[in-house]
Amino acid sequence: MIPVLEVKNLIYTYRVRRSIFKPVDEFIVGPVDFVLNAGETLAVTGHNGSGKTLLARALVGAITPQQGSILLEGKKAEQSDKKTRNHNIRLILQHSKYSLNPAVTVGSVLGQTLLLNTELNEQERKTKIEQTLVKVGLLREHYYFYRHMLSDGQQQRVSLARAMILDPKVIVADEPFAALDPSVRSQTVNLILDIQQELGMAFVFISQNLGIVRHISDKVMIMDKGKVIEAGSSKTVFDDPQHEVTRKLIDSHFSLVDKHFEQF
Amino acid sequence: KQKTQITQAGITFCSEGSPASFNPQLDTSSTTADASSHQIYDRLLEFNTENGEIEPGLASSWLVSNDGLTYTFQLRKGVQFHDTDYFTPTRNFNADDVVFSIDRWRVATHPYHDVSGGSYPYFQSLGLKNTIKDVTIINGYRVEISLYTPDSSFLANLATDFSVILSAEYATNLLAEGTPSNIDVLPIGTGPYKFVSYRKNQFIRYQRHSRYFLDTIGPEHLVFDITPKSSLRVAKLITGECDAVAFPSQNDLEIIRNREDLTLLQKPGLNVGFWAFNTSKPPFDNPKVRRALALAIDKTSLLEAVYLGQATRAKSLVPSASWAYQPNMQDISYNPVTARKLLDEAGIPYNFTMNIWAMPVQRAYNPNAMKMAQLMSTYLADVGVTVNIVSYDWARFRENLTAGMHDSVLIGWSADNGDPDNFYRPLLTCAAIPSGTNRAQWCNPEYDALIESALKIENSDERRIFYHRANQIIFRETPLVPIAHAYQYQAVNNQIEGLTINPFGGIRFDDVVRK
Amino acid sequence: MLNLLLRYINLMVLTIAILIIISFSLAYVFPGDTLTNISGIVPQSNEQRVALEAVFKLDRSIFVQFWYYIENLISGDWGVSSSSQISLLEEISIAFPATIELITYALLVSIFIGIPLGFIGGIWHHKPFDFGVVTFSVVSYSFPVFWLALIFITIFSLQLGYLPLSGRVNFLYDIPHSSGFILWDIMLADIPDKKDAFKDALRHLILPTASIALVTTAIFIRFTRRSIMDEMNKGYIDAAKSRGFTTKQIFFKHGLRNSLLPILPLMAMQISTLITNAMVVETIFSWPGIGNWIIQAIYQRDYPAIRIGMLVVSVFVVTLTITIEFISRAIDPARDKFQRGAV
Amino acid sequence: MAQFNLYQEEFHPSPIRHIWLEFKRSHFALIGFAILLLFCAIAILAPLLAPYDPNVQNTNTILLPPAWEGNGSISHIFGTDALGRDVFSRTLYGCRVTFGSSIFLVLIAATIGVALGTFAGMNKGIKSSILNHLLDSLMAVPTLLIAIIIVAILGTGLWNSMWAIILALIPQFVHQTRTFVREEMKKDYILLDKLDGAGSTRIFWSSILPSMFELLVVQSTLALSVAIIDISALGFLNLGAQSPVVELGASLSQSLEVAYSAPWLVALPGFCIFLMVLSINIVGEGLRNALRNRLIH
Amino acid sequence: MRLLDVKNLTVEIDTGSVFVKALDKVSLTVETGEIRALVGESGSGKSLIVRAIIGAIPDHWIITADRLTWKGQNLLTMSNEQRRIIMRREIAVVFQDPTSSLDPSATLRSQLEESIPEELLDKGMFWQRNKQRREIAIGLMHKVGIKNHEACMQRYPHEIAADIAQKFMIAMALVSEPELLIADDPTRSMESTTKNQILRLLSGLNETRKLAILFVSHDLLAISSMAHTMTVLYCGQTVESGKVKHLHRRPLHPYTKALLDSAPSFQINLPPKSHLVALPGTIPTLKHLPIGCRLGPRCPNARKECVKVPEQKMVHQHSYSCHFPLHSPVDDDLETKQ
């Protein structure tokens, strides 16, 4: 079986100049290797500034990596035309607030995505959008809504709708829940789990929240300073972390959990 | 308002424009004359401002030969030229200066003839160059001028603003320094005021000539505050920034009269405002067209709207104050129907477009040419003539006029002396075309002959007949449409005493005092 | 920092070069004779024309002409006015200081009135005083400057007779020209009634300055008020309060600096407005400044004067603007991408 | 789902309606808006409203004072000028020209400015940064100077003065647009649009322009007030509209000659310009506050 | 001793057209040495409570309370100067958004040093004191886990990353050695190691220096690991409040229960990829708050009575506002003793 997404030796170098006095800082992400099958979830976690966001952007093609290859169902994503890639790998960002244009209705955002990536006509587009909205737990009427009429959770749903409206193979989500509060977060998690089950998408999921990571992921990848320091199936990594940093991360998380249970 | 010392000792006069130079020989504009001829210079002879009689100036006496061809002038002694930071005279005024001043414009080979353009419009328009045979020095203080033909207005011409006496010594110095044109820029004369400084469009500053040959009581400092806008001049008069203003606008006369602190001086003026056609350009070379256009405008309403009634309707060139005035003169009256008929006859189509040049400055004879042009354009539109109104900066305006770029122009003439010849000759004779005073560019030998003949006769009653015949020709040919003879006004602050209106133009300050 | 400086110098040189190119090409674009447009001299004869063309290298290629033009600009040989035949350098050196003097006072007045008023309005906003300040600024911002000047003249000169309505000083005072700034010149001058002259010059200054300053003051008020309101609403002010700093400490150490920082580039922007307004006001008050001079030049179609006048004024404004922008950029650490404040 | 519907009945105005609701709350802004509408009406309907042809001269009634003064006449509400033309009609036509041409030139300047600004904002690199900086510094060249140069080249006239003001207004639009587009291009939703495969044109039309619309409105009111003042200032200096075009600034300067005998001839056009600019500024201020409030609430 | 006592705090805010009660009769206390957690969904008014306590509420908003006292002194009626003195030494605040809480035009160093109260310095010449300031500053930076202090202190706020700014804000708050620390979401978007470090620091201070903490967060894990008591907020209403232990064991309010159940870490037996517990529906917006109990529309056991605002009922230390509590309210302490 061909994996949906295969990343080989991906390296991206980010140059930052913090001020004119200082030399250019280089931040190297990678090399990153992983394989992801349909219906699987890969969780990426790590310290702040460890390059998770950069990796996500490299995956969807927002930035071009210097080395390595991304294979989508065995075909090189860089070489296949842009449309296919857009179609198959979709991005969800952390701040739903910034991922929705305040001046444009939900319908026209989604419509544009369809217009650019499918051959559907106006009527079909509308139907598709309404279907998708219902699928992510919104109403048909939300077609005409502007951002400020939606709550945070609803906005995140719209982001999700935007990602899945093209029936992609992979969705890359960069901290999609960080800005949500617990009860809404649970709603969204449930929704994603449902959709994944239903459509069999692969998920690349970036999060700091180890509780959720552990709950929804099949594979975990831990990054530090741009390097992948540990990767493996979720169970192995959580049960038996190898790397120092990983251990610390997991320990500190579980020490909190333990403290919680100590109280009872 | 407290007057400080220097403002006590000085007088500010708001004039209407910048002089073209400081030598009135070079220019007929009264702006130039006002700024120079009575302040900086003197003439051999002067007009009495009251009755127009000719009086001694730098010439203390004169003698005319019986045939009227030789004039001998006895010059005053002890007259000193200005002593300024650019020139210190070493000698007093004498016959050399008289000869230099006349020869400069008279003799084409004179080293100074071509300095500053070489054009002396007033003298050229009178053809004086061809009248004078010679100017000779009899001794240091006696000069003889001989003429080819008798000229009854010759003495009057010597008393006009333009016949100023320059310093020959200064001219020689400048020639040696290689800057002869300075003679017209940094002037030296014998007049009651000496030149201090000048900034274009801003001011001219004078100082009293302490060794003037006459006793004067004028102010120590004199400033011409150049203010082209008439409303601004009146405003300055009201705020006390000006002590006297030239050409108050007709609109403001009532306000000046009503104010207690201001006085309005007024005199019927020896002037005429007219509308001249450029007869060298078709279709204005056709008398029919000119007549038609003349018929198309309603002079009465122009007099009302532009002069606000402060003028008399002009039928010919000279006003009623002149002895050559013809009371029974026919007048062209408003008749648009005939006008259109004539235009049709002349083959002028509907929507024929012509331009009217309107002077950018106020003059006694036409206080608002722009407004007049606007009014006329509606009258002309009624007969199917479209009008473009053209106006330039004053200096450029006259330059272009002289070049004959206009179709027609609203302008006028103020007398420089009381002789009717001063109207008839510069305005319409052939000789006056190149000098630019003949704005109609009209040349009619019959008319010229009449004017020449009139000049040769002393008796005014006989001369009058010639001028009346000339009027007939003007009426027939209509090279220009006389519009108005306007009153002359000057507004002064009541603190100022002794300022008078000179009917022959020229403002003078040597008898003006501040109370 | 050096990098920034170099960048701004680079920008300045580039802009000035463009302005010079524009002013050079204007000689060809303006109607009339190119020779006259460049030199200001109207050739009287054909020989003179040929001679002049040789002098101004008009017979050579355009690049030679341009080079010659730049050489002349640098050496101070700016040609003569075609209407008065006086050297343009001389005329401008007399007229320009008058304008600079006027706008300097106007700017100072608006700074010293506008900024404090704006501050007070901003701090106690939505109070009656603030309402007054805002109304004042909106109303005065709406005055067409020429009408305002006329109103001033009507009230203060004609009705009340307090103040003169034209010129820099009564012409009877013969102030020798040295620096071009009238007040300064009077102090230097060796004339008997110095004090009176100084007073007189001050009285002449009041109305034109006020006319120009009113609009600028309005802008400063609006901008300062908004700036201080924005800054005082920012989180760090609350944070500072929560740290128990005194109101004074907060305002002067944090609020003031942060709200003043965007005002500096605004000031740079105002120079252009100030000059435009000064040009209009100068013609109304017969102020012998560069604006009046250029406007007279256009009435007389004095193309050399317009060309050089435009060059001098725009170079002045651009230089000043860029300098102020550089300074504000250099002292403001927070703005990596500098933004002009919207009025 | 029943509970859900409870919330769907909430009233959520669209952004533009929201601004209007906010705007409506200020009485001043509404009054300003009414005056502005009045001027719009005058600009459109002047030929219908004016009782006389503005250029018809009637030498029988020269300098008639306005109707409210003792010797005024009802047939000329605002009196007549020095050539006997009806001042009321002239004022109407003057407003039409001044206001209409200002609107027109602001539209042109906005179009060009937004195009250039978008170009500069969406492209990075040396070229656009040079363009930016040059425009910024050329923005410093005073309007009047540009106008004078254009008048020197092309001659006086309303059109030429309009070109000058357009030239002077463009950089402001460029600047505002560029800053806005720059900021906008950094936003996440633009990244997502790009990932959807949207090209620059598409991003501009469907993502940036809708959100920039408000900025443009505010900037345009600002530019409009500047344009009116500039147009009338040029008219006043006799560098702009020439007769027979009736323009307020030009009428004002022509009336200066008779300022003493007919002060209303100076007061009226000046007051019209003032009122026009004031109403625009009040509306602009109201809009800005509305925008600001909309963001807060 | 009761440090902070908030009783029936109501804040009405100006939404442009009408005033709405963003906080409706909120009650809260903090005792000496207590760590009280304040939880609630985003927009439930947690930060608003913080702002009300420190007095950073815009003037035209209406703020009313039966009690809003600090050590018995009424914060609402006291003069600005008194309040300032309290804020200077006794209460410290960490704001939610760290970068915007820092003056953009001053270096971190100058801001931190400015916050050091004069009293903490030994008297000495000004350069000695400057040195002391510097030392205190560096010490604090290390304490909150900023190792690279040199690079950090010379920077301006916009040059540093958000997580560093967060730590820096904590350092600034601790510098005045306060009695109460109000920390608004101090661990947001931090990775668990750093979070742990900060939590340990705070707990340590609480134990050693009796520092009381009002810990505002929606990170339930962090809360339950260190807080002693907890107040749950929903849409500006206090829903339930009591010891963390008791709330966990026996939540009385449906919302508290839903909230606690939603964290996957608390469910040990939860199979991977299974559904999490969640309340249906969304939080109402401020302008469209339901009447009565604001949870009403989403509450699984809502009934007619819920259109009335439930009274706050108190059983020992445990208070709740619900018409139909999940359990019959029993005395938790007694129950544990059994």
Ligand SMILES: Nc1ncnc2c1ncn2[C@@H]1O[C@H](COP(=O)(O)OP(=O)(O)OP(=O)(O)O)[C@@H](O)[C@H]1O
């Ligand atoms: N816009 C930027 N400006 C400066 N540096 C950046 C920027 N984006 C990324 N970096 C650098 O790239 C590195 C990786 O950043 P990235 O955003 O991928 O981290 P991250 O793992 O997503 O962190 P976080 O958990 O905080 O989101 C950071 O250390 C930072 O130095």
Ligand SMILES: Nc1ncnc2c1ncn2[C@@H]1O[C@H](COP(=O)(O)OP(=O)(O)OP(=O)(O)O)[C@@H](O)[C@H]1O
């Ligand atoms: N300045 C303001 N103007 C208008 N409404 C405001 C303002 N500040 C807060 N609010 C409203 O008050 C309510 C409470 O906000 P608050 O910031 O206290 O929430 P929070 O519980 O701190 O949320 P979060 O967990 O996201 O920080 C929100 O609905 C918010 O919309």
Ligand SMILES: [Mg+2]
């Ligand atoms: Mg990230």
Ligand SMILES: [Mg+2]
């Ligand atoms: Mg908050």
